[in-house]
Amino acid sequence: MHPANILYLGVKELRSLARDPMMLFLVAYTFTVAVYTAATAMPETLNRAPIAIVDEDRSPLSNRIVGAFLPPSFITPKLITAAEMDARMDAGIDTFAIDIPPNFQRDMLAGRQPVIQLNVDATRMSQAFTGSGYVQQIVIGEVNAFAQGYRSIPTLPVDLALRARFNPELNKAWFGAVIEVINQVTMLSIILTGAALIREREHGTIEHLLVMPVTPFEIMAGKIWSMALVVLIACTLSLAFVVQGLLAVPIAGPVWLFLIGAAIHLFATTSMGIFLGTVARTMPQFGMLMILVLIPLEMLSGGMTPRESMPELVQTVMLAAPTTHFIMLAQAILYRGAEFSVVWPQILALAAIGTILFSFSLARFRKSISDMA
Structure with missing residues (x-):
């Protein structure tokens, strides 16, 4: 060599x-x-996720839920009819579609536990996995705040101090x-x-x-x-x-x-x-x-x-x-x-x-x- x-x-x-x-x-x-x-x-956890809402109740509670989905996590919700929901999901226009049933507010106040339908396009994995949890938290938070008449901040028995290293x-x-x-x-x-x-x-x-x-x-x-x-x-x-x-x-x-x-x-x-x-x-x-x-x-x-x-x-x-x-x-x-x-x-x-x-x-x-x- x-x-x-x-x-x-x-x-x-x-x-x-x-x-x-x-x-x-x-x-x-x-x-x-x-x-x-x-x-x-690289995408954030949830960024500008497209969402559509079928509001069949048209009540103050349903309006409150519609107004809770805000940028940058979601785009402004598109109000559609029930007939449009499946077609828009099939076309890939919406990642999330919420159907608020008729008399939703009345049934909730009467203690009947009404059901809201959430449809998720699971092919968009980066948004669907975490976004469904976001949607559930938003809906439950708005319903609880409406039922109590105010937004309460629960006091946790343990205070978790988060330190993100590196x-x-x-x-x-x-x-x-x-x-x-x-x-x-x-x-x-x-x-x-x-x-x-x-x-x-x-x-x-x-x-x-x-x-x-x-x-x-x-x-x-x-x-x-x-x-x-x-x-x-x-x-x-x-x-x-x-x-x-x-x-x-x-x-x-x-x-x-x-x-x-x-x-x-x-x-x-x-x-x-x-x-x-x-x-x-x-x-x-x-x-x-x-x-x-x-x-x-x-x-x-x-x-x-x-x-x-x-x-x-x-x-x-x-x-x-x-x-x-x-x-x-x-x-x-x-x-x-x-x-x-x-x-x-x-x-x-x-x-x-x-x-x-x-x-x-x-x-x-x-x-x-x-x-x-």
Whole structure:
């Protein structure tokens, strides 16, 4: 192995990337626009939910219920007829539809316990799950206030003091921005290394490398360090200017420790990209493989859903994925301000997984080169 060859081959990859405007656009987009939109587009618990009300009672109590649904949780309720309710739900116009029956106020005051019908479009899961609880609380609160003649504030036997740690504002943009950067590091590192290998095969330059005094290890190492460097620089700039600057997301822990963990993670994911590049023969095939590999890595590694809520089999299997340990490391450092004494197990696991993936990918890369020769 000649370190100079690895350096020159990596510089060659950087020059090749600089001449590819689409790849440069992809790098810039994923760490700027994609991070910003992912953070700001994350829905609140309930925001501007469409609701329609069938008021068959037309009483002061029913008017009170209609007026209780206010922005920003709900849009202004649309008063409709009973015949319109099902059609509007079928068309997806309303997420919630309330039917207040005739004589509702009279039956309530007489103690007959009248029933209000609530229809929910359960296909809109983000709003339907929490929104139905909101609707029930609003209706019950208005009915009780009307029956008592005033709004009472119950005195609870226990005072619960809520302290939200690491995200005191409960701002979902804080979570969305950081987790998007983490996901983009994984995605882009695999794409860049795999695409670099396939691009050389399609352009015929891989044959030029085969007749040069370089080894497969040097070729692969040159691609890995150069593409990892690009992703690491883009990740650093994104954290500084998009996450902390534009979105004003506080970073709790040392960024340098996160970058060290990211560099070790990139060693694993770029090796994975080389392996996928040897399996796929063309860029469309590589794109299909990316879908099969990337979605499980991001969905099952604990970034979107806590690992503790997954089946134990999935938790155990995903320990073999580098993204699982990288997300644990990144969240501990960036969210909770963890130091090296906390995240060293994840760093060690990433180094071990990266070594295994690199060895496996190198064997596959050598075989593919020997087949071409």
